[in-house]
Amino acid sequence: MTTAVRNYSATVAVIGGGGAGLAAAVSAAAEGASVILLEKCATLGGTTGVAIGSYTTSGSPFQKRKGIEDSPVLHDEDMSLFAAHRDSLNNAPLRRWFAGEAPATLDWLLSLGLEFYGPSPEPPNRVPRMHNVVPNAKAYIAALQAKALALGARILVGHAVKRLLVTPDGLVTGVEAEGPGGRAVRVAVSGGVVLAAGDYSNGLAVKRRFLPEEVAGIEGINPNSTGDGHVLAEQAGAALVNMELIYGPELRFVAPPRPPFSQLLPANPLLARLMGPAVRALPRIALNRLLKRLLVTWQHPETALFQDGALLVNQRGERFCDETARPELDVPRQPEKSAWIVLDSVLAQRYSAWPHFVSTAPDIAYAYVGDYRRLRPDIYCEAASIEDLARRKEWDPARLGQTVAAYNRAAGGAVPDAQGRTRFGPPLERPPFIALGPLRSWIVTTEGGVRIDQQMRVLDPRGQPIANLFAAGSNGMGGIVIWGHGLHIAWALTSGRVAGRNAARGVGASG
Numbered sequence: 197m198t199t200a201v202r203n204y205s206a207t208v209a210v211i212g213g214g215g216a217g218l219a220a221a222v223s224a225a226a227e228g229a230s231v232i233l234l235e236k237c238a239t240l241g242g243t244t245g246v247a248i249g250s251y252t253t254s255g256s257p258f259q260k261r262k263g264i265e266d267s268p269v270l271h272d273e274d275m276s277l278f279a280a281h282r283d284s285l286n287n288a289p290l291r292r293w294f295a296g297e298a299p300a301t302l303d304w305l306l307s308l309g310l311e312f313y314g315p316s317p318e319p320p321n322r323v324p325r326m327h328n329v330v331p332n333a334k335a336y337i338a339a340l341q342a343k344a345l346a347l348g349a350r351i352l353v354g355h356a357v358k359r360l361l362v363t364p365d366g367l368v369t370g371v372e373a374e375g376p377g378g379r380a381v382r383v384a385v386s387g388g389v390v391l392a393a394g395d396y397s398n399g400l401a402v403k404r405r406f407l408p409e410e411v412a413g414i415e416g417i418n419p420n421s422t423g424d425g426h427v428l429a430e431q432a433g434a435a436l437v438n439m440e441l442i443y444g445p446e447l448r449f450v451a452p453p454r455p456p457f458s459q460l461l462p463a464n465p466l467l468a469r470l471m472g473p474a475v476r477a478l479p480r481i482a483l484n485r486l487l488k489r490l491l492v493t494w495q496h497p498e499t500a501l502f503q504d505g506a507l508l509v510n511q512r513g514e515r516f517c518d519e520t521a522r523p524e525l526d527v528p529r530q531p532e533k534s535a536w537i538v539l540d541s542v543l544a545q546r547y548s549a550w551p552h553f554v555s556t557a558p559d560i561a562y563a564y565v566g567d568y569r570r571l572r573p574d575i576y577c578e579a580a581s582i583e584d585l586a587r588r589k590e591w592d593p594a595r596l597g598q599t600v601a602a603y604n605r606a607a608g609g610a611v612p613d614a615q616g617r618t619r620f621g622p623p624l625e626r627p628p629f630i631a632l633g634p635l636r637s638w639i640v641t642t643e644g645g646v647r648i649d650q651q652m653r654v655l656d657p658r659g660q661p662i663a664n665l666f667a668a669g670s671n672g673m674g675g676i677v678i679w680g681h682g683l684h685i686a687w688a689l690t691s692g693r694v695a696g697r698n699a700a701r702g703v704g705a706s707g
């Protein structure tokens with residue numbers, strides 16, 4: 197049975213309803229353009245909606261209130277320090293441009309009713325620049341969605357864009373999508389199409405082209421980040437840059453069964469207005485508690501924990517790798533792609549106070565073994581013996597006992613380690629014993645994107661703009677290397693804001 201195609205027309209079509217896409221929809225609609233945003237999932241949000249929500253910039257009113265002297269030039273210089281080993285890959289003019297535009301985007305977000313606390317320090321930033329949205333990252337989505345609808349934008353959820361419509365001479369004239377029930381939808385545009393379909397952290401076909409197989413097979417945190425926008429851009433003749441750059445894979449504890457309190461708070465503007473000043477007035481201790489909750493929910497365990505003696509076991513109670521090498525590549529090969537950290541009380545004691553922490557957002561907050569006991573009972577298990585620990589985890593007690601005994605012989609220098617490990621802490625002998633996990637390995641974000649200019653126009657391999665095609669956010673990274681916290685959201689919202697505005701103004705028409 198064939199179903200009729202549903203036809204729409206608009207000045208601007210936006211592909212993707214995460215931070216970049218919604219920012220593009222709002223700024224295009226604010227220019228008076230008619231806008232249609234297509235989101236493949238049933239709800240808006242994308243990775244932006246599940247993020248922590250930090251936004252890093254210079255020149256904010258929050259910095260000024262605290263008397264912090266800063267500038268985009270200094271910020272851009274500091275961005276280089278976060279990934280010095282990757283900086284040769286950076287698109288320097290574009291990142292400088294981004295540092296200059298990010299303050300205006302924060303002002304724009306404040307004008308939409310969003311609230312922030314901070315700025316918090318994050319070395320090697322020379323001054324505090326990290327601002328956290330209140331109460332959580334869903335606030336970006338809620339505020340932008342409300343504004344887009346108020347400005348008359350049309351939002352079609354459950355619509356996956358499958359194809360760009362391009363004339364033989366290379367003008368992008370619209371998109372084709374698949375709506376609910378497989379219905380074909382076509383949107384014709386006069387101003388432009390903004391690609392804002394997120395990253396390819398979970399796009400196996402795309403990853404396989406650019407990454408080693410052992411990395412490509414590791415899942416992305418957001419299962420919907422399948423690189424559709426990168427593929428669509430390439431089909432229209434766009435160049436892709438830095439596709440081999442990714443953030444991760446990284447070992448992380450699985451998410452708690454119930455989201456943390458801050459994630460449960462409704463992300464509505466009124467609440468944000470009330471909470472913003474309250475959070476900013478919180479004493480350091482209370483803020484620290486809030487941050488610790490985020491740490492034990494999202495952050496990865498430190499490599500030092502393994503170097504000091506922690507083991508990794510799978511659900512058979514067996515070790516499977518040198519924990520001090522690259523365990524994030526070995527964990528995905530284990531049953532259920534999962535592993536657990538095993539400690540004894542000596543190691544747990546060591547990781548109970550500065551400078552030995554299980555996880556951190558450097559110089560902001562630190563989480564110790566006790567924080568995991570208190571805040572993540574779902575991943576914390578303690579027992580008086582190794583065998584009891586195994587029983588509590590429903591593993592084979594004898595096998596876990598053998599695993600730890602064999603490791604202890606190697607750690608004591610009696611025999612070489614069966615996994616080739618050469619760096620050990622003291623043998624794990626002193627009860628109680630602790631298992632932390634499950635941990636899984638994830639690609640957090642990908643850094644490769646469509647090549648763009650400072651108007652967010654998509655470029656072909658010769659550096660020529662593709663007429664009426666724009667890209668933003670993780671889809672349109674343009675070769676900038678932004679490794680610190682809070683820069684990806686700042687980039688998504690800044691590039692989205694500018695892409696939407698330019699598409700509405702017809703900046704892409706000349707091609």
Ligand SMILES: Cc1cc2nc3c(=O)[nH]c(=O)nc-3n(C[C@H](O)[C@H](O)[C@H](O)COP(=O)(O)OP(=O)(O)OC[C@H]3O[C@@H](n4cnc5c(N)ncnc54)[C@H](O)[C@@H]3O)c2cc1C
Nearest residue numbers: 212214216236242243244249250357394669670682684685
């Ligand atoms: C756990 C976690 C925490 C993070 N925390 C932070 C943080 O605090 N600060 C920070 O700066 N960065 C953070 N990041 C990174 C940051 O969230 C992302 O890089 C950024 O939000 C990407 O925004 P985006 O709009 O480009 O993509 P997304 O927000 O992922 O939006 C893309 C949207 O496009 C949709 N889409 C995809 N394909 C199609 C298609 N074919 N048709 C229609 N729609 C489609 C997707 O479903 C999605 O909704 C975090 C990342 C993770 C994984």
